[in-house]
């Protein structure tokens with residue numbers, strides 16, 4: 030990469046611990062018996078520290094593919110997440126540096142691409158669209174765009190000593206030349222030409238990534254999910270890798286990119302990672318049970334046992350290291366399997382499985398042996414003498430401008446809605462069904478005696494108010510539940526900022542929340558036989574729209590606040606039943622228990638119901654008698670006019686809308702560790718600034734010694 034230095038990530042004495050529930054004496058099958066187990070839930074919860082990573086020292090070098098190996102539960106994912114800035118909950122001690130500059134998970138997040146174990150991609154996107162989205166929303170550094178575009182896959186493969194992608198039976202990208210807009214279309218304006226050039230760049234970089242990751246055959250297939258099968262698990266993983274690759278991040282962390290793949294696909298992915306590393310990037314991947322062919326592709330290995338490093342260094346040196354411990358690898362056995370079987374479990378006579386104390390002692394012993402070995406000493410020298418070039422500004426992750434994010438997300442949201450029409454169809458079906466249902470249940474109410482008419486209209490209007498509100502809440506909760514993981518992953522990955530996402534969701538939802546109540550109202554109003562007055566019909570419809578908007582905001586707030594749909598469904602009745610109770614029909618709010626009356630003032634149902642009741646009954650005559658106003662006085666719906674009640678519904682909608690935004694912000698910050706601009710600036714300055722005093726002092730010392 031022009032003007033940029035490769036990045037070396039080093040860490041020393043890195044420990045990580047979390048708080049876990051302390052084992053109480055009532056736990057397990059102890060002496061407490063049944064009584065102990067009954068009392069346990071009422072016992073006070075206490076917490077203790079659980080150390081997952083124990084004083085790790087090591088370095089990940091640029092231009093090399095490093096694999097993290099280790100038994101299940103040894104801390105591989107935790108280490109990767111910690112370095113990638115995705116582990117937030119515990120306590121970290123020790124130092125992390127990038128090229129000798131003090132760093133942290135948060136600052137590495139500005140530099141590194143991250144592929145998690147189970148990346149969630151929007152199911153309605155095709156593979157190509159998902160990759161192009163990454164290029165559009167997270168454009169690669171400007172200095173590398175042309176370079177990467179003009180280099181072919183062959184160059185990548187050659188650099189890694191691999192065959193070119195085309196030789197693997199993969200499609201080669203078409204021309205790598207970026208068209209010159211001015212020559213192609215002399216008459217078009219400069220802005221249009223720039224746009225065309227940019228589109229061509231996105232298309233070509235996308236094609237490049239598709240070819241590199243062997244996704245040619247499925248590039249136009251939708252990603253899908255468990256309900257609507259799309260691409261295979263392996264193709265999904267490679268799509269996620271391609272999404273990170275196109276950002277040109279100088280560091281890439283991948284958690285089990287080859288798990289769940291067949292041997293050939295796993296080997297393909299490993300080769301592709303190797304070729305990516307060969308471009309000078311730092312690639313670190315957690316790998317489970319690599320085949321011997323895959324093992325050969327790995328440059329450096331980090332072997333973890335019980336949260337301790339028992340080896341970190343060149344792959345080629347591991348077999349010798351193990352042999353030096355007295356455990357030579359047999360000629361035809363897979364070295365990766367040998368490490369597991371011989372070193373991690375047999376050497377030192379690790380006791381029975383589950384004997385944690387013995388295993389931890391054994392791991393400590395192995396960590397110490399490794400540190401004292403020649404490989405360990407060499408590694409310490411690398412940690413102590415890191416690359417000292419500062420991080421270049423172009424190496425930080427870029428995001429597209431806010432307006433471009435909004436435009437793209439709105440387009441994607443509309444496409445998602447059209448490709449997954451079930452949600453809109455369901456909403457349409459509900460509007461028509463409930464409009465007809467209520468219309469036919471209360472059909473010809475206007476011909477009934479006055480008392481029946483008052484009761485029926487009150488009931489029907491209450492149902493109209495509650496159903497408009499609730500249907501909107503439920504539709505948003507279910508729609509967002511499916512998208513929540515996608516939002517979390519994309520905001521973690523820095524695809525977009527929250528305002529763009531939030532606004533785009535509103536832009537997509539707004540027409541639905543307006544059109545559906547219009548349909549509902551148009552059917553129900555006339556079937557119910559409400560007052561034959563165009564203005565009153567409009568007021569009725571506007572109230573229904575306001576209630577839908579309010580329901581939308583409440584739904585969004587709930588979906589953003591609670592972790593999953595079942596939690597929302599538990600919270601829903603607790604929040605809404607009081608609104609219904611104080612909605613104006615079930616209890617005469619003017620005569621209800623004094624200290625609970627305030628609930629009516631935060632109930633959107635109450636305001637909406639009051640608006641359509643007053644719209645119907647104010648100045649209403651039955652059998653020539655002006656009974657409407659007297660009826661309104663009797664049911665005590667409050668002093669406010671129809672218009673004011675509608676404004677209150679809209680005000681509640683706005684307040685909840687703001688609360689939903691804040692809740693989403695909390696969610697995004699919690700999951701992605703997003704920091705304020707000033708903190709981000711500070712993190713960048715540290716990485717762009719002078720090296721840590723520790724390395725500078727060492728350097729000076731070395732210079733003096735040389736003189």
Ligand SMILES: Nc1ncnc2c1ncn2[C@@H]1O[C@H](COP(=O)(O)OP(=O)(O)OP(=O)(O)O)[C@@H](O)[C@H]1O
Nearest residue numbers: 047049081099100101102103104105106107108118
């Ligand atoms: N937040 C946490 N709270 C409690 N325990 C945790 C937490 N995070 C990780 N652990 C524990 O730390 C250990 C290491 O977990 P980690 O997921 O890093 O292992 P791993 O080596 O990646 O395992 P696998 O190969 O099975 O994915 C496990 O015993 C796990 O239960």
